[in-house]
Amino acid sequence: MLIYSLKRLGVALLVAFAVSMITFALLRFSGDPAAAMAGEAATEEDISYIRTHYGFDRPLYEQYGRWLGNALQGDFGQSIYLKVPVAGVIAEKAPVTMKLGAFALTFALVLAIPLGVLAAIRPNSIFDRVALTIAVVGQALPSFFFALIMIIFFGVTLRWLPISGSASWKNFIMPSIALGYYATPAIMRLTRAGMLDVLASDYIRTARAKGLRPGVVLFKHALRNAIIPVVSLSAVQLGFMLGGSIVIETIFSLNGLGNLAWLSIQRSDFEMMQAIVLSVATFYILLTFLADLLNAFLDPRIRVG
């Protein structure tokens, strides 16, 4: 078990390196950090001065090497725009995005799992059709459109919910729904498929033959096994949500990483963009790693020894 974990950790680190390298290269190839730093009113001389001074004219691998060296010591550079260390800003904004992601995933799970279980207990019934319809509709609705509709309806017409800022938990309701509903179809379908499989299995027949109550058979025995692949999927979906929060955060003016990314992109703040992409990637890698561990915990057959 230990060796397996270490191997996974090693691969995870490699992936993180690869992501940082590719992002670095992509950003450098796409734009000119010197011009960005110099700002709009700069002259050619200013720009070439900055280029030499900050080493932007050095070969790419050397630039990356320097960045990496610094990064390993915890120094992710200075924000070109804000003139403060990048790491600090990210640490400040990350919690908002993580909160958003957690709420969004919770919403998705609370909606998807019961629907999936109901659809499986009564296949081809009205529940099943409703669930599948929700799945199909959910996958086709663009999240920003859904967000705007909710703002019109709940925020302005009914005035139930606040539409911007991150002051209280109420601010997170609409953004979480807008971000989370997209994961609902996949989770619901997986739960339904898993439950259908499990309910047809021999050990469920044994459980019923033992005289266990239907609720116990359904939840203690069936769901427990069907939920295992859902855990992995949820982790992956959470990772996607963290990366895809930029649209929702800008619409709802939430002060998280997504919003920060948006501002950095507009300001061509290379150092910040690099760090944000790396942060999100790291979260994703951590989440998949956690999902693996959780899998081993839930399914005794996966554990070795």
Add this chain to the structure above:
Amino acid sequence: MSNLLDVKNLTLDLPLSAGVLHAVRGISFSAKRGETLCIVGESGCGKSLTSLAIMNLLPKITERKADHMIFEGQELQGLSENQMSDIRGNKMGMIFQEPMTSLNPAYTVGDQLMEMLLRHRKVSRNEAKERAIYLLEKVGITAAASRLGQYPHQLSGGLRQRVMIAMTLMCDPALIIADEPTTALDVTIQAQILLLLAELQREFNVGVILITHDLGIVARVADRVAVMYAGEFVEEGTADEIFNNPTHPYTQGLLDCIPIPGKTKRGEHLGAIPGIVPSLIGDIQGCSFRDRCPYASSACGEHGIELSSVKEGGDDAAGTHLYRCVLSAAECAENLKTMGAA
């Protein structure tokens, strides 16, 4: 001794898109404490469905009907799912064919054993644990206490089946239904499991209904035998009666297929029953075995054939050996002699 279970005229119908499948067509049987009834037949004859029908674990589309199904004086038909769940595992237990997949992989052996007792009796966890250990030892599992913490995938097929047997006994049921409990196991393990079942029956005085396709097993453990073909009992009686005087052509054919050490000569042809089981969808006329029967005549296809007694007269034992054929018992005995001589 009154019957533990008394089933009269059980039918099972499955409405399919191609028509109604008459899987079980009017069988009657009973079980007594301390006695083993073997229902024997080939694949598709309806024996597994029969076993599921007693506990009502049938697929949802199945229609179950019977004149009566009385267990310990209580009619089973019409009981709600909750009421049935009180009986299942508690007064009646079931052992299934596939030990490899019949246990939940996510919970320990101990957990699955204990939950049975905790469900049906007001006992503490410790008491349930003690009972689990006691039964694990009874079924011949060593280091029982440590086994409680193990998961099913850590046990071999034979061990898992023993665990299943222990599980069935947790609540001290009066009746155990075993659906081909040894089919998926090695021959040597088979023998051990059968021996175990016989011992446990003696010790706990349970009634056993054993479903199997293996006549060897039947010879070993059965007190009473019912030979099932195409959803009906074609012959029933005590083990002695069936093996010493097989009356129905199907039973005779089955026994002829088995090589007998000492008697069957090297190079001798084993008997075979040509043809396949007929379709049970839609209306069925007459004897369902007639297409494969060497003694079939036009009389066989006319109408349904009732069970008749092998022995004539008013003997006390006359009622136990029954068979379903238009031929008389004497004619069948003649056929048997011819078969043996050939």
Add this chain to the structure above:
Amino acid sequence: MSEVAKSTSVPTAEEILAPSPMQLLLGRTLGHAGITIGGAVLLIMLFMALFAPWIAPFDPYDQELSRRLIPPVWHEKGNWTHVFGTDGFGRDYLTRIIYGSQISLMIGFLAMLISGIIGTTMGVAAGYFGGRVDMVIMFFITTRLAMPVILVALAIVALIGSSLEIVILVLGFLIWDRFAVVMRSATQQVRSMDYVTAARALGCSTLRIILGEIMPNIVNALIVVATLEVAHAVLLEAALSFLGLGVQPPQPSWGLMISEGKGYMLFKPWVIGIPGTAIFLLVLAINLLGDGIRDVTAPENRN
């Protein structure tokens, strides 16, 4: 003996008149609600895109400030001249929706093609050759999965400058992951089949095996993923354009139209409602079609 005689005898009338496998497939396809509905809507959209210059009532770039923000025809203030009303610049909405279908379909289709070629090549290579090749390709896939697509796409587009062509390229080079994963798993399954082993034993070249044995058997999965990725690309482009970093104004991208209409959405909700519904219907149709194709060709994969 009678069995032997039977097999070489003349086919019965029933056997001749029985529907061929192709006919059965066609029957199932047309009987499938998802395929018919999805296919119909998609055909309408394609029709709109192809014949836009002939069916659109106005010019999509024609601004006329005197007729700004006219409501659609079902509103009390609407009229039949502008069936879907006009936007903040006085441009006819129906026209812009019709021309917008060109943008969505073109981006969706082309991005799917690019990502499909990249992803399928990687997936088939990984699935067929296994071993080190598989390890390396899986590493690439994992790395790509770890990167937040939208952030990277936005960053690149912001730096290079955005246009229709750039969006197609950027999306195409980013969304190949599902192709790779699905094709890899499909190839692995087919590769273990006996007919592939037979081909190898016969000495067929690798290319011949891949094209002749493997591809025909994974083509079903490929079509399903391809349809879903078209939908994916359409949604991504809509999001990019909404943020201002996709298709640039004055082009009538539906996502851009929502962004431009955001300012009026509280009192004139149709300005975002109509393009949003258009995106929704297109993606819905594509998804229904993709699900339907999967149901009809390989129902065991449905969930």
